[in-house]
Amino acid sequence: MALLRRIEPVIVLEQLGNTLFETALQMVVKDRSVNASYPGMSPEDSRQKAITDFYMIYNLVVRFTPILPALLLARLSDRGWRKAPIVAPLSGYLLSRLALLLVVVSGLPVTVMFGGAFVFGLSGGFGAFWPGVMTVVSLGSTGTDRSKAMMVVELLYGMAGLVGSLVSGHLFLLYTSSLGHGSILLIVSTLLHLLCLLLAVFLLQVKEVGSREPQEDGCLLSPASVDAPVVEAAVGINKVNVALLFAAAFLYDFAVGGAVEILGAFVLKEPLSWTAAQVGYGNAAGCGIFLTSFLGVIAFRRWVSDVDLILIGMLSFASGIFFMSFVTATWMFYLARSLTLFALIPMPTIRSLLSQQVPSASCGTFLTFLQLTLKVAGLAYIPAFTKIYQGTLDWLPGFVFMLASMFTTLGMIPISIISWRMPQRQRYERVPGD
Template sequence: MALLRRIEPVIVLEQLGNTLFDTALQMVVKDRSDNASYPGMSPEDSRQKAITDFYMIYNLVVRFTPILPALLLARLSDRGWRKAPIVVPLSGYLLSRLALLLVVVSGLPVTVMYGGAFVFGLSGGFGAFWPGVMTVVSLGSTDTDRSKAMMVVELLYGMAGLVGSLVSGHLFTLYTSSLGHGSILLIVSTLLHLLCLLLAGFLLQVKDVGSRAPQEEGQLLSPASDEAPVVEVEVEAAVEVAVGINKVNVALLFAAAFLYDFAVGGAVEILGAFVLKAPLSWTAAQVGYGNAAGCGIFLTSFLGVIAFRRWVSDVDLILIGMLSFASGIFFMSFVTATWMFYLARSLNLFALIPMPTIRSLLSQQVPSSLCGTFLTLLQLTLKVAGLVYIPAFTKIYQATLHWLPGFVFMLASMFTVLGMIPVSMISWRMPWRRRYERIPGD
């Protein structure tokens, strides 16, 4: 029961259901796009255009709709309703999975999923869920252990995705004559999301490590002095809010996160369609294995943090991760065989280090009372990046299909290098550069 009251089981169940859904959606869209036809385009190019057009609209709805709901849920979180940004989005997850199950079982057009994406967005979506999770993790860890705690969460998220992806392709091929391909996969995904919602709603507990120490100290004071510490704490909190925000560092962290998410999101946006076209032409099982390779990066990134954090700072960790992604995605531009795809993925070993480390640094630049708001603002900044890179990368990919389909991956590598600039500027502003200065004694 103690384990079930933690955030980790919620993360595992959510990601298991999510990876099953992603594979199902990708294969359903592929099957429904096989008969697509556009004037002046070959059947293969027509299918690629249909797939990328669907994902462009679908992902724009997913990223644009949650902005206001996520902000509202963030305010509720900072006012004490810490579970709201977790429970409400999970209900949206459940409804969107039911929508795809309805599409498969009833034979409805795949465009029905635009409505499912809209409902998912109204619940706050991932833009509310993940900051809510990170807020719970931040409150439950100290400043020194926060980066590690966030990477543990990322590790569990990735391992759950790895397991889900490995089995998703095989579950997709299981079907009954009355339901069709993907129905069993979607039923399992829906049940996992239902269990996750019940777990978060009724068992999850939120602990605040930071607020425990002052309370324990207050118990050591005599009853006559009870009022003085309360006034002192209130004054300190007011001062913390007034001067506790390092605006320049916050701006640099937001810029680095925007550029890196622009690069990663744009590349991943196209990668799903890229592996379905010739010469790769992946099956459902291969799609699952490819998604599992992406989830495996969570493990290698976690091990990278454990190995490097003893000798390098958080800023250096971000730069290592960005360099890893830039090299791997550049090589992806020239992939023409499945083994080359996995070789390119192997260069992305530490590509997931930057974002949780950026969130950790951001949480240290603002007072704890505004942690949830700023983490949500960061997530919404990434949503804005999505509103730009989704149509941009989609149209560039469609325009370069004939001469270099991987050109968008070169662009992603370039934007990653640009994202390293604000990170390098932060390294000269952070106080840890003075921690090795020797203080002369008496």
């Protein structure tokens, strides 16, 4: 019962249901795009255009709609309603899964999911849910352990996605004569989201670490800076470092989000032409990066700073996604994925650094602002990467992955500036402490 009152079961159930839904949506969109035809385009290119156009609109709705609701939920969180940004989005998750189930069972057009995405966005969406989760984790951990605590959450999230992805493709193939392919998969997904919502409403408890150190409310970039809590409290928030963290997060999310946006359609086209089971395995490979990134944090954090961890993760993704540009076989896809084994280190580490540079009373708001910054990145990369991909299908479909690698490299610049600023700042803070 004590375990059920923690945030971890909510995260696991949500991600299990979400991975089942993502595979179902991907395969339903593929099936509904089989007969797509555009003037001057081959049947294969027409299918790719139909799939990417659907996801472009769908993801724009998912990312744009939650902006105001997420801000409202963040304010409620910082006023004491810590469960609000978790419970409200979970309601939206449940309704959007029911919408896709209705599309499959009733044979409605897949464009109905635009409405489901809108409802999901009004509930706050992932832009409210994940900052809400991270706020709960931040309040329940000390500054020195926060990076590790956040990576544990990311690990659980990834492992749940790994399990869900492995079984999703096989569940999609199960059907009854009256319901059709994907119905059983979506029923399981809906039940998981319902259970997750009930757990969050009735059992989840939010606990704050009783003895929060005063320096945790200041701007902490590494354990070495704990020697000067008084100076930190007087100086306040380091706006330059906060701005650099936001810039790095924007550029990295622009690269990762743009690549992942296209990757789902890329594996469905020739020469890969993946089946539902292969799609599930591919998604599982992506979720496996949560485990390798967590192990990377555990292994590297003894010798390098959080800033160096971010740079390692960015370099890992840049190399792997560049190799993805030339993938023509399934084994090459998994080889490219193996190069990105530390790609999930940067974002939770950036969140950890950010949460340590603001007062605890504003933690939820700042984390939500960061998440909304990533939403703005989505509004830019979704149409940009989609149109570039459609325009390069004939000569190099993987060109967008080269662009993603380039933007990742640009994202390393503000992090490198923070690394350059750290020694000078720490020396300045230690003088009054002595």
